Amino acid sequence: MKAPRSARRDAAPQTGRLPLIAGNWKMNLDHLQAIALVQKLAWTLQDHGYDERIVEVAVFPPFTDLRSVQTLISADRLPLRFGAQDLSPHASGAYTGDISGPLLKALDATYVIVGHSERRSLHAETDQVVGAKVRAALDSALVPVLCVGETAEDREQQGASAVPVAQLRAALDGVPADADLVVAYEPVWAIGSGQAATPEQAQEVCTALRVALGEVLGAEAADRTRILYGGSVKRDNIADFMRQADVDGALVGGASLDAAGFADIVRFPKHVTR
Numbered sequence: 001m002k003a004p005r006s007a008r009r010d011a012a013p014q015t016g017r018l019p020l021i022a023g024n025w026k027m028n029l030d031h032l033q034a035i036a037l038v039q040k041l042a043w044t045l046q047d048h049g050y051d052e053r054i055v056e057v058a059v060f061p062p063f064t065d066l067r068s069v070q071t072l073i074s075a076d077r078l079p080l081r082f083g084a085q086d087l088s089p090h091a092s093g094a095y096t097g098d099i100s101g102p103l104l105k106a107l108d109a110t111y112v113i114v115g116h117s118e119r120r121s122l123h124a125e126t127d128q129v130v131g132a133k134v135r136a137a138l139d140s141a142l143v144p145v146l147c148v149g150e151t152a153e154d155r156e157q158q159g160a161s162a163v164p165v166a167q168l169r170a171a172l173d174g175v176p177a178d179a180d181l182v183v184a185y186e187p188v189w190a191i192g193s194g195q196a197a198t199p200e201q202a203q204e205v206c207t208a209l210r211v212a213l214g215e216v217l218g219a220e221a222a223d224r225t226r227i228l229y230g231g232s233v234k235r236d237n238i239a240d241f242m243r244q245a246d247v248d249g250a251l252v253g254g255a256s257l258d259a260a261g262f263a264d265i266v267r268f269p270k271h272v273t274r
């Protein structure tokens with residue numbers, strides 16, 4: 001059963017930005033496991049009285065699962081969105097092994113993660129490559145979820161915000177002011193470590209990112225663009241992140257592979273009053 005309207009208004013964030021809880025499955029789950037997880041997630045959310053006007057939910061399965069996830073969401077009209085974890089900077093051509101924006105758009109993907117720290121470090125993706133991927137996503141009418149974040153060493157040497165802000169500025173080069181994008185602040189030291197940033201640390205960097213968005217794309221874009229926190233987000237810590245004025249959601253890794261745990265993260269408004 002849904003909460004009464006007045007209670008929902010109390011619990012909802014006051015920013016005007018629709019919170020987004022996104023599950024990055026990374027290289028986990030085959031297409032059959034993907035179908036099982038999406039079904040269970042949808043049932044669990046429904047049991048919880050999930051209302052997509054209050055929180056948006058998106059999943060980011062591996063490429064091989066996308067067609068199955070698309071078919072399930074569309075056939076059962078599930079209130080979920082999905083995206084890919086990466087895309088090529090090129091639209092088509094001789095790029096063996098790569099997947100382009102037009103191929104993802106043909107599957108009705110809404111989002112695509114760009115510049116995740118695992119791709120920056122394991123695939124040597126530079127800021128230039130990440131910027132080209134952001135533009136490729138926008139060219140295909142996909143919403144890029146642009147990931148930025150500092151290593152422990154960066155933080156020690158340059159402070160918390162310098163590297164994430166520099167990565168954001170580089171990736172926004174050539175991006176129009178009216179671009180629809182999401183930014184994800186993921187401190188590298190918090191990813192998969194079980195050691196999440198504190199809510200205050202997340203807020204500090206997300207504020208700096210919003211200021212930079214304003215400087216590069218203008219005040220309207222800064223006000224409208226959602227900034228997520230990612231790195232060891234769990235059902236136990238999500239509410240504290242969501243109380244922060246500049247944190248508009250979460251990019252969840254490990255905890256998104258469990259339907260009950262992920263659905264509990266989506267339930268954060270029940271635990272948040274700002």
Ligand code: 13P
Nearest residue numbers: 024191192231232253254
């Ligand atoms: P964890 O939630 O497993 O720390 O992963 C975060 C992440 O990298 C999401 O993109």
